[in-house]
Amino acid sequence: xxxxxxxxxxxxxxxxxxxxxxxxxxxxxxxxxxxxxxxxxxxxxxxxxxxxxxxxxxxxxxxxxxxxxxxxxxxxxxxxxxxxxxxxxxxxxxxxxxxxxxxxxxxxxxxxxxxxxxxxxxxxxxxxxxxxxxxxxxxxxxxxxxxxxxxxxxxxxxxxxxxxxxxxxxxxxxxxxxxxxxxxxxxxxxxxxxxxxxxxxxxxxxxxxxxxxxxxxxxxxxxxxxxxxxxxxxxxxxxxxxxxxxxxxxxxxxxxxxxxxxxxxxxxxxxxxxxxxxxxxxxxxxxxxxxxxxxxxxxxxxxxxxxxxxxxxxxxxxxxxxxxxxxxxxxxxxxxxxxxxxxxxxxxxxxxxxxxxxxxxxxxxxxxxxxxxxxxxxxxxxxxxxxxxxxxxxxxxxxxxxxxxxxxxxxxxxxxxxxxxxxxxxxxxxxxxxxxxxxxxxxxxxxxxxxxxxxxxxxxxxxxxxxxxxxxxxxxxxxxxxxxxxxxxxxxxxxxxxxxxxxxxxxxxxxxxxxxxxxxxxxxxxxxxxxxxxxxxxxxxxxxxxxxxxxxxxxxxxxxxxxxxxxxxxxxxxxxxxxxxxxxxxxxxxxxxxxxxxxxxxxxxxxxxxxxxxxxxxxxxxxxxxxxxxxxxxxxxxxxxxxxxxxxxxxxxxxxxxxxxxxxxxxxxxxxxxxxxxxxxxxxxxxxxxxxxxxxx
Numbered sequence: 001x002x003x004x005x006x007x008x009x010x011x012x013x014x015x016x017x018x019x020x021x022x023x024x025x026x027x028x029x030x031x032x033x034x035x036x037x038x039x040x041x042x043x044x045x046x047x048x049x050x051x052x053x054x055x056x057x058x059x060x061x062x063x064x065x066x067x068x069x070x071x072x073x074x075x076x077x078x079x080x081x082x083x084x085x086x087x088x089x090x091x092x093x094x095x096x097x098x099x100x101x102x103x104x105x106x107x108x109x110x111x112x113x114x115x116x117x118x119x120x121x122x123x124x125x126x127x128x129x130x131x132x133x134x135x136x137x138x139x140x141x142x143x144x145x146x147x148x149x150x151x152x153x154x155x156x157x158x159x160x161x162x163x164x165x166x167x168x169x170x171x172x173x174x175x176x177x178x179x180x181x182x183x184x185x186x187x188x189x190x191x192x193x194x195x196x197x198x199x200x201x202x203x204x205x206x207x208x209x210x211x212x213x214x215x216x217x218x219x220x221x222x223x224x225x226x227x228x229x230x231x232x233x234x235x236x237x238x239x240x241x242x243x244x245x246x247x248x249x250x251x252x253x254x255x256x257x258x259x260x261x262x263x264x265x266x267x268x269x270x271x272x273x274x275x276x277x278x279x280x281x282x283x284x285x286x287x288x289x290x291x292x293x294x295x296x297x298x299x300x301x302x303x304x305x306x307x308x309x310x311x312x313x314x315x316x317x318x319x320x321x322x323x324x325x326x327x328x329x330x331x332x333x334x335x336x337x338x339x340x341x342x343x344x345x346x347x348x349x350x351x352x353x354x355x356x357x358x359x360x361x362x363x364x365x366x367x368x369x370x371x372x373x374x375x376x377x378x379x380x381x382x383x384x385x386x387x388x389x390x391x392x393x394x395x396x397x398x399x400x401x402x403x404x405x406x407x408x409x410x411x412x413x414x415x416x417x418x419x420x421x422x423x424x425x426x427x428x429x430x431x432x433x434x435x436x437x438x439x440x441x442x443x444x445x446x447x448x449x450x451x452x453x454x455x456x457x458x459x460x461x462x463x464x465x466x467x468x469x470x471x472x473x474x475x476x477x478x479x480x481x482x483x484x485x486x487x488x489x490x491x492x493x494x495x496x497x498x499x500x501x502x503x504x505x506x507x508x509x510x511x512x513x514x515x516x517x518x519x520x521x522x523x524x525x526x527x528x529x530x531x532x533x534x535x536x537x538x539x540x541x542x543x544x545x546x547x548x549x550x551x552x553x554x555x556x557x558x559x560x561x562x563x564x565x566x567x568x569x570x571x572x573x574x575x576x577x578x579x580x581x582x583x584x585x586x587x588x589x590x591x592x593x594x595x596x597x598x599x600x601x602x603x604x605x606x607x608x609x610x611x612x613x614x615x616x617x618x619x620x621x622x623x624x625x626x627x628x629x630x631x632x633x634x635x636x637x638x639x640x641x642x643x644x645x646x647x648x649x650x651x652x653x654x655x656x657x658x659x660x661x662x663x664x665x666x667x668x669x670x671x672x673x674x675x676x677x678x679x680x681x682x683x684x685x686x687x688x689x690x691x692x693x694x695x696x697x
Contacts, residue, residue, distance in 0.1 A: 006050035010189050013043045015202045017182065018498070021491035022210055022249055025224065026240045033175070033490055034554040040178040041546055043185050048539060050189070051082055082535070085187045086521045087504055088450045092443030093180050099436050100173045103398045104166055106159040116162055118391040123160055126630035126672055131158060163398025164405060165629045167586045172400035172431075174550065175490060179497045186501035193462060193509055193516035196502060200260055200466065203498075207253035208296035211303030214238030214246060215356070218306055237307040240491075247312020248486035250304040252473035252499050255319055257297045258345070259469015262327075264290055265341045266461030294345065301349045302356060308364040311483040319476030320346075326452075326468055378422050378483065384409045385426045396433035404631050405430070407677040414681065420488055424481035427488065447500065448474065454507050462516070463509050470503035556584035560593070568597035569604065588629035595621030595638065602645075618642050633677035637686065640669030644690070 017039055024032035084090070109131035113120040123130045163169040190196055214237045217224070224236050237243035287294070305313055324342060353361070387409045388397065397405045403419040410418065421427040429437045448471060455467050477486055477496060486492045510519045559580040563573045577594040584590065595618045602614035622639035629635065647662035670687050677683055 002053040003050055006046050006053065007189065007195075009046045010043055010050075010185060011195060011198060013039055013046070014182070014186065014190075014199060014498075017494065018199065018202045019206055021494055022206060023239050024491075026242075026245050026249075026492070027490035027494070028241060030554055030557040034550055036490060036494070037174060037178045037550050038547065040181050040185075041543055041550075044181055045543060047185055047189060055082065082525045083188075083522045084184075084525070086523050087187055088447045089183070089443050089500070092439055092446070093183075096436065096439045096443070097173075097176070097180070099395075099432065099439060100169065100176065100399050103163040103169055103395065104161055104173070106161055108159055112160060112162065116392060116395050119160075119162060119164065119395075119397070122164065123630060126636070126676070127160075127627065130160075161398070162395050163401060164631055165398060165401045165588070167584075167588065167628065168400035168404065169398045170549075170586070171553070174546075175493070176399075177546075178490075179493055182494060183497040183501045186498060187504055187520075190501070190505055191518045196466075196506055196509075196518075197260075199498070199502060200256060203253050203495075204257045204260065204293065204296050207250060207257065207300050210238045210246075211250065211300045214303045215299070215306060237309075238303070243307040244309045244312060244480075244484045245486055245489045245492060247304050247307045247309035247316075248477055248480055248484065248489070248492045249495060250300050250307075251312055251316050251319065251476040251480060252492075252495050254297060254300040254304060254316065255323065255469045255472035255476060256466070256499060256502075257293060257300065257469070258323070258342070259466045259472070261290060261293055261297065261345070261465070262341065262469065263462045263465025264293075266465055294348070297345065298349050298352050301346075302352050305353055305358075305361050306356065308360060310364060310368060311480045313361075313365065315476045315479035318479050319472040322475055323468055323472040326455075326471075380412060381410075381418065381421060382423055382426055384411055385421045385423070385430055388430045389426065392430070392433060394433045394435055396429070396431045396436060399431050399436075402427050402430050404629060407633060407680065408631060408675070410679055413679045420485035422484055424485055424487040427485060444474070444478070444500075447504075451503055451507055458507065460509060460511070463506050466506045467503050470499050470506065473499055474503070552583040556580040556587065556590070559583070560590060563593070565593070568593060569600040573597060586628055588625040588632065588635070591621045591628065592625040592632075592635055592638070595619075595625065595642075599638070599642070612646065615642055615646055619646070631676055633673040633675075633680065633683060636669045636676065637673040637683060640666045640673065643669060 017036060020039075021027045021032075021036055024035070027033055027036050107115070109120065109123075112123070113131075120131075161169075186199070190199065217226075217236075217238065224239060224241070235241075235243055237246040240246040240249070301316075304316055320342075327342075384406065385402075388402075388405055392405075402421060403417065406418050406421075412418075421430065425437070425441070428440060432440070451467065451471060455464065455471070458464055458467070474496070477492070481487055487496065505518045505520075508518045508520045509516055512519070556579075559576045563576045563580075564570065567573055568577075574594070574597055577590055577597060580587070580590045581594065598614045598618035598621060602611045602618060605611040605614065619639065619642040622635055622642060625632070625635045626639060643662050643666035647666065670690065673683055674687060
């Protein structure tokens with residue numbers, strides 16, 4: 001009873017994730033990401049409860065029942081063993097998670113110097129007194145010493161992480177753990193054909209619905225849900241903020257639906273009469289049973305093309321070519337026969353697209369004939385990204401830190417913030433280094449090779465069709481990742497691992513004892529009473545810690561979003577920023593904006609002592625923001641401004657630093673700001689004005 005209830009709960013939770021993640025704008029916002037992660041943790045708890053129910057034993061070994069205290073003198077439940085399905089991804093996943101954890105591990109300066117010399121040099125340049133003797137006459141130490149409630153004690157700077165911004169890496173670790181847990185939950189709990197098909201049908205229904213929504217939105221309106229205009233008109237499609245991400249989602253769902261149709265085609269028996277009329281009459285029941293599925297496939301493919309994502313369209317076409325080749329160039333006649341259904345299917349899609357209008361699609365694809373418009377802008381971005389990889393080749397700059405290191409390397413003039421590299425491979429190399437890149441993409445390629453080898457041996461129609469569709473979807477998104485960042489969108493990345501898990505379990509479907517079940521090799525971990533208690537406590541601590549971190553991060557973000565940036569100095573804004581810092585103290589942005597609030601308060605004061613008091617507080621918060629995220633040019637610029645303002649007030653200032661010394665500190669911070677974002681015109685213009693003012697004085 002308990003096992004059955006847990007199975008139903010897990011299936012319901014997985015279907016909820018399938019429905020929720022794309023509809024919530026692709027789960028790119030903190031609130032939606034929090035819901036996704038909490039649901040995954042809930043499913044993990046249910047999985048543990050199911051394992052307890054499966055492995056419980058009702059008798060205490062080696063002891064008389066009467067000797068046990070109540071209520072254990074009758075029976076008790078103990079986790080005797082724990083089974084984990086073996087997959088080609090288990091070990092690489094564990095190593096990859098360990099790599100991210102290692103990026104978050106504080107290390108002494110000499111360790112960072114040997115592991116990542118350029119990370120060491122970056123810290124040495126941007127952080128005061130990093131790996132140096134604490135000279136009491138050092139100007140920066142003096143600037144810190146007089147600041148009240150100093151949070152930037154010099155000793156804190158000595159032990160740093162490989163990740164240049166641990167907060168971003170922590171967020172990425174939380175996301176990746178969610179993806180991995182969903183993969184493991186599916187592989188270990190979705191064990192029958194009916195359960196697999198429920199998930200596949202849920203994916204097809206959601207894909208078809210958001211495709212219809214996207215087509216209607218394209219024709220009628222540009223706002224998401226007719227409410228939110230989150231980006232420039234023409235860039236959104238369906239519930240996704242970026243049309244390329246919608247295309248990435250469809251690239252995985254549409255081939256999966258095609259694979260489901262192929263499996264139904266292979267199962268169906270046709271008339272062996274040579275008469276084409278008999279053939280068509282035997283085909284009619286197949287079409288009538290699968291009409292909704294065919295309609296869903298046509299709508300999804302049409303929506304993918306109408307999204308006008310060039311990378312998505314080309315990647316999908318390449319994956320379909322691969323799918324057809326896999327079916328044609330095989331020795332089994334049934335597999336070759338399955339390719340027959342694809343031609344009428346794609347003909348129907350073409351007719352539907354022509355009816356909707358293909359002129360925008362042709363115009364969009366024709367831009368590929370002009371490389372200077374289609375490729376060169378991203379090529380410049382990729383060239384700058386390569387410089388990051390060259391400087392941080394082995395371990396990278398830390399998971400999720402691309403946007404925080406890129407301004408230092410960009411050659412594109414402007415204030416634009418490049419959050420992603422528009423190439424998942426380059427961004428993974430930048431974030432994780434060669435080691436992490438080989439681990440992640442190596443394990444995916446290894447998994448695909450193992451699946452293809454096993455697929456060639458399978459004769460079971462359902463496994464043949466659904467698996468080839470799953471693999472085509474995975475390969476399509478891997479193609480698309482060369483020109484976009486779909487693997488950094490939570491809804492798409494979650495779907496990526498769901499499809500991998502479905503492919504694995506579908507390949508291992510076997511018909512036995514009147515049931516179609518997944519038969520895989522399991523690894524059993526035997527647990528003694530002590531190990532059982534320790535394992536339960538460890539999982540409980542992990543779950544509670546994860547829930548705490550996720551909810552605290554979300555609440556802190558909520559407080560920050562509720563802060564009115566225009567009136568930072570208002571008491572309400574100060575209170576909200578302080579609450580955000582208490583909940584998420586390693587987020588540098590909260591410290592920075594609290595420093596801005598103190599800065600505005602200082603400018604409102606009429607007396608010099610009061611002004612100096614708030615400037616001191618602003619300076620401390622800027623120093624703390626730099627300690628947490630040393631590569632942010634804006635933080636250094638504002639800290640330099642604080643030093644410059646304090647230098648003008650040296651006659652009223654009880655500090656032990658002279659006017660000239662404060663000017664040197666300001667000049668150093670301004671230089672760092674220019675070094676960390678040299679192509680930002682706002683920073684260069686500000687520094688030019690500051691130098692002119694200094695010369696006039």
